[in-house]
Amino acid sequence: MIQKTINDYMILEIPYNSKEYPQKLKQIKNPPKVLYALGNITLLSKPIVAIVGTRKVSDLGAIKTKKIVEHFIKKGYVIASGLALGVDEIAMRTALNYNAKVIAVLPSIDNIVPKSNKPLADEIVERDGLLISEYKDAIRKYMFIQRNRIVSAISDIVVVVETDIKGGTMHTVRFAKEQGKKILVANIPAPGNIKLMEEGYEVL
Secondary structure (H helix, E strand, O other): OOOOOHHHOOOEEEEOOOOOOOHHHHOOOOOOOEEEEEEOHHHHHOOEEEEEOOOOOOHHHHHHHHHHHHHHHHOOOEEEEOOOOOHHHHHHHHHHHOOOOEEEEOOEOOEOOOHHHHHHHHHHHHOOOEEEEOOOOOOOOHHHHHHHHHHHHOOOEEEEOOOOOOOHHHHHHHHHHHOOOEEEEOOOOOHHHHHHHHOOOEEO
């Protein structure tokens, strides 16, 4: 069997006025004019849960990530995240282990970061998953924050597994709140989780 990589697939350009453009993205402020995609774009119309959290995940956070992913897979959700190290990577690998579908949102469709997750990106596409981004350029710092708004925008639910008070996960929470998404927080004694639980977000 010859395994394919993302280099074997054509990047799709999905303009805003296309019928393939996801309705969830049309509902946010300043939606991308074009969405770039590699893989199964029909996943964007399925129930989607975003699993987000720190790159420096604790042992408890890793265990929680796996259990949360298993919970939502059983309910028929597609798993979405940002392909970063830590919570993102664990969530996606867990989903693939259960033969579930995965959507990875990238800062730029042409650049897989971190490079160590290039094989994971290949596997996601090979197994009928999807890579998407609103950019097709050399990566700039702001693209990581913009990536987080797309993670929340395509999702019906955003689950915060483990986070500090500052960082990318909190950007995702802010975007999810602005977009009217349901936000759940794992019961982990991390500073960001404690803050979100004190603010009244539902505990998972």
